Amino acid sequence: LFQGDLGPFNPGLPVEVPVWLAINLKQRQKCRLIPPEWMDVEKLEEIRDQERKEDTFTPMPSPYYMELTKLLLNYASDNIPKADEIRTLVKDTWDTRIAKLRLSADSFVRRQEAHAKLDNLTLMEINTTGTFLTQALDHMYKLRTNLQPGEGAHSQDF
């Protein structure tokens, strides 16, 4: 269980609280949420354009950008200016990143490399393709061990 102190809560003064508490208070209509400073149209446009330009992954402002966007836009869209544009921008960035991930997975498989390093990926993206990729790599590994019938083979010559 989490433990800690929060506050003091004075009306009209901004306070930092964990997201779950913020959402809860907002649902009870006891507070107004202030969006994080990266959740702003120009900043997100910059990130999206950079993502489209670069071949590698850009560092995202928060490792939980997808989750935060979803929560804040679902529960507190009235506190976030231009919420719809933000939703579209984040979705565009997500799509670009997923496409890059797939491209890199494909070239990894084609060249049969043993090791790959991908910076700046968030957990959400990894989980979306993770199961598929690990299963496919498993199969590939087994097919590759077929090529060397060295120690695996069981031959009995009497």
Added chain:
Amino acid sequence: MSEAYFPVGPGLGLEENFLSLDDILMSQEKLPGRAESTLPRLAFALGQGAGTGDSIPEGSKLEIPLWLAKGLHDSKRRIVSVELPKIYKEAWRTVFSADANVVDLHKMGPYYYGFGSQLLNFDNPENPEIAQTILQTFISRFRRIMDSSQNAYNEDTSALVARLDELERALFRAGQRGLNDFQCWEKGQASQITASSLVQNYGKRKFTDTDG
């Protein structure tokens, strides 16, 4: 959203997984072969000849399932010798290396990868090329499976999986599961509590009174 149980997957190497249903079905696939010696009174069992007393003469061509071929094949090859089915032969191997994506692997024997891996058990001078072809086919078809499985949400996927063999279909399903889970999360269904699939089956059976 998570599975109630995990089925045992295919072995996919030189060894099969004993408990895997996929492997059991795969080893039922037939293999062309030749009887090296006379097989007395087995004509009926192997599908040739009407009476139970007939024997198979030496040198006759047979189609035997893989499990039988593996059992009867020993290093001196006295009982049966096996030939490669045509899709693992030279002609088809060049088709695969030209463009593996157009081949209908389901029609070619729905267990192309598994069966091919098992074929490497029989001594055959072409084994390295067969192993290499199987691997390369998998690699070239990988991209298409990935793209189609991750982009088809809530659609009828029968057209997409029609040309995949069983191994690829399992991969496709894994990709779809990932996609569905993500969409579920996005819609907010991930935080709703739903009955597990095991428990839903319990409800269909009525509890009878145990005490009289």
